[in-house]
Amino acid sequence: MTAPAVPTIAPLSRSKLAWAVSDGVAMTKRTLIAYTRIPEALFFTLVQPLMFVLLFRYVFGGAIHPGGGLQYVDILIPGIFVQTLVFGAVGTAIGLSEDLHKGVIDRFRALPMARSAVLAGRTTGDLVKNVPVAIVIFLMGLLVGFRPHGSIVNIVLATLLLLFFSYAISWGFAIIGLTAPNSETAQLMSFPLLFPLTFASGAFAPTETMPSWLRGFADHQPVGALVHSTRSLMLGQPVGSYVWESLAWSVALLAIFSTIAVRSYRKIA
Amino acid sequence: MAAAIEVTDLVKTFKGGVKALTGVSFAVEPGTVFGLLGPNGAGKTTAVRILTTVLRPDAGHATVLGRDVVREPDAVRSLIGLAGQNAAVDEILTGRENLQMIARLNHLPLDFARSRAVELLRQFDLTEAGDRILKTYSGGMRRRLDLAAALVSRPQVLFLDEPTTGLDPQSRLGLWQVIEELVSEGTTVLLTTQYLEEADRLASQLVVIDHGGVISTGTPSELKARLGATVIHVAFHDAQSAQTAAGVLTGVGNGAPRIDGNAVEINVEQGPKTAMEALRLLDQSGLEATEFALREPSLDDVFLALTGRKAEASADDDATPTKRRGRGKKEKS
Incomplete structure (x- = not known):
């Protein structure tokens, strides 16, 4: 150009994929900084499962007899794990919706950053946030009498499976965040999906007592399968096919949700 | 001299039939300030959003330093900076974190990102506030940081969407000085404004738009002469x-x-x-x-002289950020 030279700075040169990763990392950092700035949000993320633990352990728990020589608390805590991480995915919908309705999204779109970074940064940040949440729930469980008999390896595997699943559905909630008119609605839109999946599962009660039509659903729907695999791994019981089922659900949901989410983000942009 | 920004017959209609742009054309010479003057809802922001690759036009085309905004968006993005009335900075981050993040997302080296953040905080008198989160900033401080964020990559072309709307007179004057300095260093600036005074002070060329179309063009003095100073x-x-x-x-x-x-x-x-x-x-x-x-004549006077009616905001304008959906009907213009 013929304009007097503005002193410019040359951008680094890297491959497209390397930039997508680097931009995703920058945006993940942004999500995580936000969590550290509002520790209340994380605190209250943990209050809800605590209430559920107390409610089910001490109020309803006495009336539920799982049989098979198990204590109800052993059934409950893996269920709480699943419920907390699945419910936590609503945060993705809310956070993304908030981002989209602030001017900052226009700034991001006008930057030479990867298009995927806004979504990747949000979902990955929420995944990282789930790690301390999982640890706290585990400790909370131990405190109320949860005794996992599975090996350390199995417990770690269960946690990894949980985190992977939560990452996959986080992308599903990203779609809600992208389509909801505002963050309050995003939150409201999330619950009709979460409730049937979480409660029509073995998370809080053994599925054996459910009517057969419900039991089939409760055992094999994505959250239900995850409850079974988490529980068997943590308790050191035979895991059967549930672990593979959960893994398959996670991979499939991640593939479908991320494709749809990226597509609807592009449409908006 | 090749134009720094060239806009030809831009058309944009939003869902719901709101015609934000009905065929706007103009050209901006490099190293100058170009003013896009118009009331709320005239189509100013829509034009800026298209030129900054945030929004795709329905018809027409636009180039920034010869790069097509639709076909080469990434090339355009690395040449431009954007600052706007909505103070598009991250509330939960500190001023420094905002600037460093923008630098990283501009794919600039980390050490440059750090030193540039220090430099910009100093330039915009935000050094002391640099490590505070933006929620604690005043409106004027946010606006300064927003402009600083637009300058992180030392862009050759700068888009300023109503940069001083809602600012107190002193902050406004400060921003004007910064803009004048940038232009003296060779930056091309496209500025939208509702204030004739601002356009008069900064811009060497003006386009007045209303209801998505150009109703007058010229230098500020030509414009003022046309309607009586x-x-x-x-x-x-x-x-x-x-x-x-x-x-x-x-x-x-x-x-x-x-x-x-x-x-x-x-x-x-x-x-x-x-x-x-x-x-x-x-x-x-x-x-x-x-x-x-x-x-001094106000924008209302300009509109009275040009259109015979007052510059009234149309129904589709004045959107707060919450209404600004990329896919939305109530697109701010």
Whole structure:
């Protein structure tokens, strides 16, 4: 150009994929900084499962007899794990919706950053946030009498499976965040999906007592399968096919949700 | 000289049939400030969003430094900076974190990101506030940080969407000085504004837009000459006297006197001289004015002169950030 030279700075040169990763990392950092700035949000993320633990352990728990020589608390805590991480995915919908309705999204779109970074940064940040949440729930469980008999390896595997699943559905909630008119609605839109999946599962009660039509659903729907695999791994019981089922659900949901989410983000942009 | 920004027949209609742009064309010379002047809802922001690759036009095309905004968005993105009325910075991050993040997302080296953040915080008088989160910033501080964020990559072309709307006079003056410095260093600036004063002070070329179309172009002095540089405002005790005065003052200044309740306004080119004449005429007819003032023309005056009506905000405008959906019907323009 013929304009007097503005002193410019040359951008680094890297491959497209390397930039997508680097931009995703920058945006993940942004999500995580936000969590550290509002520790209340994380605190209250943990209050809800605590209430559920107390409610089910001490109020309803006495009336539920799982049989098979198990204590109800052993059934409950893996269920709480699943419920907390699945419910936590609503945060993705809310956070993304908030981002989209602030001017900052226009700034991001006008930057030479990867298009995927806004979504990747949000979902990955929420995944990282789930790690301390999982640890706290585990400790909370131990405190109320949860005794996992599975090996350390199995417990770690269960946690990894949980985190992977939560990452996959986080992308599903990203779609809600992208389509909801505002963050309050995003939150409201999330619950009709979460409730049937979480409660029509073995998370809080053994599925054996459910009517057969419900039991089939409760055992094999994505959250239900995850409850079974988490529980068997943590308790050191035979895991059967549930672990593979959960893994398959996670991979499939991640593939479908991320494709749809990226597509609807592009449409908006 | 090749244009830094070239816009040809841009058209954008939002869902719901809101016509934000109906065929806008203009060209911006490198190293100058170009003003896009218009009321709320005129289509200014839509034009900026298309030029900054945030929004795709329905028809027409636009280039920034020769790069097509639709076909080469990434090339355009690495050449431009964007700052806007919505203070598009991250509330939960500190000023420094915002600047460093923008630098990283501009794919600039980490050490540059750090030093540039320090430099910009100093330049915009935010060094002390640099490590505080933005929620604690005042409106003027946010706006300064927003502009700083737009400058992180030292862009050759800068888009400023109503940069001073809602700012106090002192902050406004400060921003004007920064913009003037940038232009003296060779940056090309496209500025949208509702304030004629701002356009007059900064821009060397102006386009006035209304309802998505260009209604006038020229330099600020051409524009002002066209509508009379100054407005004489005379108020009376009652509307009756105002009516009479309008009759007496017909022929003074440009166009017919306008009556607004108890007051009469006339556009004039030579303020003081014509004011004397007007006073003499009023005195001769025995009318007693309660108020007599000379003022600079406002955007309203420009619109009255150009369109014969007041610059009213249309229904689709004035959107807060919450209404600004990329896919939304209520697109701010």
